[in-house]
Amino acid sequence: MSVWLPSAPCSPQACVQASGSVAALPRAAARFAAVVTLVLVGVLVSLVGLRLPARVVRSWSRWVVRASGVRVRISGAAPPTGGLLLVANHVSWLDIPLLGAVRPARMLAKSDIRAWPVVGALVARSGVLFIERDRIRALPRTVATIGDALRGGAAVVAFPEGSTWCGRAQGRFRRAVFQAAIDAEAAVQPVRVRYRFTEGGASTAPAYVGDDSLLASVWRVVSARGVVAEVDVRPVIAPADHLDRRALAGAAQTAVIDVAAMVEHVPDAGGGCRGGRPGPARGFRRGRATGAELGSGPRLGIS
Numbered sequence: 001m002s003v004w005l006p007s008a009p010c011s012p013q014a015c016v017q018a019s020g021s022v023a024a025l026p027r028a029a030a031r032f033a034a035v036v037t038l039v040l041v042g043v044l045v046s047l048v049g050l051r052l053p054a055r056v057v058r059s060w061s062r063w064v065v066r067a068s069g070v071r072v073r074i075s076g077a078a079p080p081t082g083g084l085l086l087v088a089n090h091v092s093w094l095d096i097p098l099l100g101a102v103r104p105a106r107m108l109a110k111s112d113i114r115a116w117p118v119v120g121a122l123v124a125r126s127g128v129l130f131i132e133r134d135r136i137r138a139l140p141r142t143v144a145t146i147g148d149a150l151r152g153g154a155a156v157v158a159f160p161e162g163s164t165w166c167g168r169a170q171g172r173f174r175r176a177v178f179q180a181a182i183d184a185e186a187a188v189q190p191v192r193v194r195y196r197f198t199e200g201g202a203s204t205a206p207a208y209v210g211d212d213s214l215l216a217s218v219w220r221v222v223s224a225r226g227v228v229a230e231v232d233v234r235p236v237i238a239p240a241d242h243l244d245r246r247a248l249a250g251a252a253q254t255a256v257i258d259v260a261a262m263v264e265h266v267p268d269a270g271g272g273c274r275g276g277r278p279g280p281a282r283g284f285r286r287g288r289a290t291g292a293e294l295g296s297g298p299r300l301g302i303s
Contacts (some may be wrong), residue, residue, distance in 0.1 A: 076233030
């Protein structure tokens with residue numbers, strides 16, 4: 001992996017804890033089958049090129065999360081119409097359907113996914129914006145592509161941390177994707193995603209971090225009981241109210257940080273995370289902007 005790409009100190013061994021209450025095996029298996037079925041339906045819809053109403057996409061997104069046994073709570077104002085940059089903290093593969101339940105949007109994906117057999121073609125047809133994360137020279141073209149999508153009235157989802165975190169930790173927001181919003185004069189909508197237990201307290205069961213496999217993460221989620229996904233849609237931020245992309249990224253990160261639970265974390269001796277003080281949004285070392293700053297997470301490749 002390029003030294004310029006962000007990474008989290010979180011690991012499934014040190015940071016991820018399954019629920020103390022585990023669903024019965026038949027129920028977990030039924031949830032797993034339901035999630036796979038819903039995803040396959042989405043793939044088939046993409047394959048035949050059907051364009052579904054936004055309300056249907058929102059409903060499908062909620063069904064994917066609920067099928068996994070996770071309850072959904074969405075609060076805050078409804079996102080505006082027109083070009084909109086949706087930015088959120090990144091914890092799990094569940095973040096993607098959760099953001100789809102807020103407003104259907106175009107996602108960012110690593111460019112190498114385009115070459116994947118079958119999947120690459122399906123992802124391309126879904127309206128995904130491909131980015132080259134580790135090519136600095138490609139950054140202006142990628143920012144321009146995102147800006148064009150925003151000017152065309154599309155919503156674009158980005159996870160500016162550039163990596164998934166366990167939920168007890170949070171990374172800094174990278175700046176480049178915010179330049180696209182400034183260029184397109186498009187509003188920025190921060191979204192805070194949290195996973196909690198119904199009885200209270202943060203849950204790291206949905207986290208998809210480190211060397212975790214997707215199947216292992218999905219099974220851990222469908223096996224857990226009492227997990228709630230809380231999606232807080234924060235007030236819209238106008239790019240014109242901020243001096244530059246650094247200031248805009250900082251404002252978005254401030255809106256997303258959960259002061260009580262999501263603070264800057266650093267690796268501890270055991271390879272996990274320990275608390276620190278919230279830090280401002282900053283760029284990479286030497287001040288160089290890279291494709292990683294656009295916020296395509298290395299886990300799923302889509303963010």
